Amino acid sequence: MINYLCLKNMVRKLRKKKICFVASSGGHFEQLMMLEPLMKRYDSFILTEKTSYEVKVDGLREYYVPQVNRKEKDYLLKMLRNSLFSIYIFVKERPDIVITTGVLAVIPICLIAKLFRKKLVYIESFAKVSSPTKTGQFLYKYADQFYVQWESMLKFYPNAIYLGSIY
Template sequence: MNKKKDMKVCLVGSSGGHLTHLYMLKPFWESKEHFWVTFDKEDARSLLENEKMYSCYFPTNRNIKNLLRNTVLAWKVLRKERPNLIISSGAAVAVPFFYLGKLFGAKLIYIEVFDRIDKPTMTGKLVYPIVDKFIVQWEEQKKVYKKAINLGSIF
């Protein structure tokens, strides 16, 4: 069995900078079966033109209605796709995918955003307790997230 091909990866995040962060991990995900969950916006449609993509509901930050809608979406998508690994760099849409993904047995990797150095993000705080790996891009972020791994900048 080819482990690379057997792994299925879900890349979930808001469009814009979060999506750009995840796309920069292309050397990792391009050789694996993968799919995306992001906002149905022009930047995402353009960047992911030939990719399998599920559109999630937005705005997400502090929006209970869309949190509930994205939780239902996460249930449907994860039940259908059954990824082994879920990766996100935020924002709020990651939360239901991570919590339900954990129930489905997926491994979870969260990458804290590059521009938040000395304070946690809301999404980071919410997923930190359940992730398998929490990646930061600044050594200073390890003061906020004690079990984080600093792999340096993605850029």
């Protein structure tokens, strides 16, 4: 079972380090919130999409980027805006680790983290049992640790770590 104890191993030596928890709104964010005990144990903040879905985690700073949909005409403009804002947040917060459950709006902060040689942890969506996400396929190349929640997903991500569900 993937839970905060599994990821704790990666960050156990980093007691004074900062973690960015990032996910799109909705189900991806709900999965990320399964790691709330880890969020509260370390100096953490949340980056998510700005939607009608409200994020409130006591004691954590929250930042919002515009929601991005590949099918919208202004998709590239939103990605540029998300990238610039992600640079601002990264410089302001200086996270040592980025932990994400995806999707598109989170890619800029993940790539910025790797550019600055920080750790990236990706958790593929629980909903993906028989096919990978586009974000997962892209970030698989960059993630220091890549988790899948279904053993069947190892055929798409052979170097991933399967520990079960985060639920």
